[in-house]
Amino acid sequence: MLSSETILKLFLPLIFFNPCFSQTSEHDFYVCAAVNRNYVIGSKIVTTSGIHLKNEAGAWQHIGINDPSIFAVSFDPRNRDVFYTAALNGALRTLDGGKSWRIMTSWDITEPKDICVDPHAPDTVYLAHPGGVAVSKDQGMTWLRLEKGLPKRGKYTQTIETDRVREGRVLAGCETGIFLTTNGARSWRRVLKTEETVNDIQQSPHNPDIWVAVTQSAGAWVSRDNGRTWKTFPDVPSEAALYNFAFDSTDSKRMAIGSYTFGVLTSEDGGESWTTRNEGLPDLHHVWRVGVHPDTGQLLVSVYQSALYVSADFGRTWSQEGLEGSAINSFVFLPKEESDAAE
Numbered sequence: 001m002l003s004s005e006t007i008l009k010l011f012l013p014l015i016f017f018n019p020c021f022s023q024t025s026e027h028d029f030y031v032c033a034a035v036n037r038n039y040v041i042g043s044k045i046v047t048t049s050g051i052h053l054k055n056e057a058g059a060w061q062h063i064g065i066n067d068p069s070i071f072a073v074s075f076d077p078r079n080r081d082v083f084y085t086a087a088l089n090g091a092l093r094t095l096d097g098g099k100s101w102r103i104m105t106s107w108d109i110t111e112p113k114d115i116c117v118d119p120h121a122p123d124t125v126y127l128a129h130p131g132g133v134a135v136s137k138d139q140g141m142t143w144l145r146l147e148k149g150l151p152k153r154g155k156y157t158q159t160i161e162t163d164r165v166r167e168g169r170v171l172a173g174c175e176t177g178i179f180l181t182t183n184g185a186r187s188w189r190r191v192l193k194t195e196e197t198v199n200d201i202q203q204s205p206h207n208p209d210i211w212v213a214v215t216q217s218a219g220a221w222v223s224r225d226n227g228r229t230w231k232t233f234p235d236v237p238s239e240a241a242l243y244n245f246a247f248d249s250t251d252s253k254r255m256a257i258g259s260y261t262f263g264v265l266t267s268e269d270g271g272e273s274w275t276t277r278n279e280g281l282p283d284l285h286h287v288w289r290v291g292v293h294p295d296t297g298q299l300l301v302s303v304y305q306s307a308l309y310v311s312a313d314f315g316r317t318w319s320q321e322g323l324e325g326s327a328i329n330s331f332v333f334l335p336k337e338e339s340d341a342a343e
Contacts, residue, residue: 025295029054030332034068037305037325051085051098052323060322064098071329074117074125080334084125084140086112091127093140104140114159120167126185128157133172135185149188151176161201163226165208171227173198178213180227192230194218200244205294206252214242214257222271235274237262243287249294254314256299258290264301266315277315282306291331302328
């Protein structure tokens with residue numbers, strides 16, 4: 001029998017160097033999740049949906065209202081108690097960390113799909129919704145439809161993302177392509193034409209000139225000149241919808257795509273080749289969203305109404321990580337406040 005000292009010598013290196021056992025975390029980990037498997041209206045089943053925060057003990061803590069329709073959340077970089085959600089009823093805002101909420105949009109702007117606080121001007125909030133793009137310059141109090149250059153038909157907007165380093169640049173994914181503004185949404189121009197909806201757009205954490213978009217039926221696209229021109233990624237299927245895309249902040253060569261049909265697609269060579277990583281997931285591997293933890297490089301996958309799954313080897317093996325019965329609409333990683341990070 002091995003002595004306790006020998007066991008420690010054998011396993012301590014694994015504990016301290018395996019990303020699953022990270023000793024420090026620089027980001028708080030949030031998800032927007034609908035936890036409603038087997039729930040129907042009138043059911044006595046109690047579910048808790050909306051925003052969830054993974055606390056220091058590793059448990060999921062519900063934040064704010066119980067709402068299964070929250071698709072996205074965006075925080076004010078000056079004050080994390082101020083954040084906005086895109087939900088069925090419109091854009092919601094809290095000023096007190098989720099204790100109280102207010103619907104900020106009116107009857108003519110509902111069912112938004114994405115929301116984004118401008119890091120260069122945090123009073124400005126961009127909203128992607130079925131009618132196009134709405135912008136608030138006053139923390140959501142009033143909204144303008146800033147859509148000059150968007151088509152009269154085909155401006156349904158699924159995703160919107162601000163350039164983290166260049167003020168005034170925003171990319172919007174619509175049902176007819178990707179549209180770019182360089183002047184804070186005063187005008188837009190189409191930089192990629194598609195026949196169906198652009199589902200997600202992401203900017204590389206390593207090189208701000210690199211953007212990637214995934215679509216409903218036109219595969220995955222990459223821009224290496226800050227969204228001006230686009231090329232398709234090779235080897236990525238286009239026969240069915242790709243839901244979202246994730247960069248690995250710890251490795252510039254690693255990236256992942258989530259698809260209800262294809263499951264998890266990963267690349268470890270900067271998008272030159274792609275591999276499915278579904279072994280170890282539920283049989284149907286209906287992937288709702290993928291993410292990558294920026295501190296550990298762990299690959300995260302929401303399997304529809306199953307659970308959250310985590311991989312420490314970028315999809316080669318998987319373990320279940322809670323949120324049973326959920327569909328995660330978005331993964332959000334918020335840098336810890338300095339006092340929290342110091343602890």
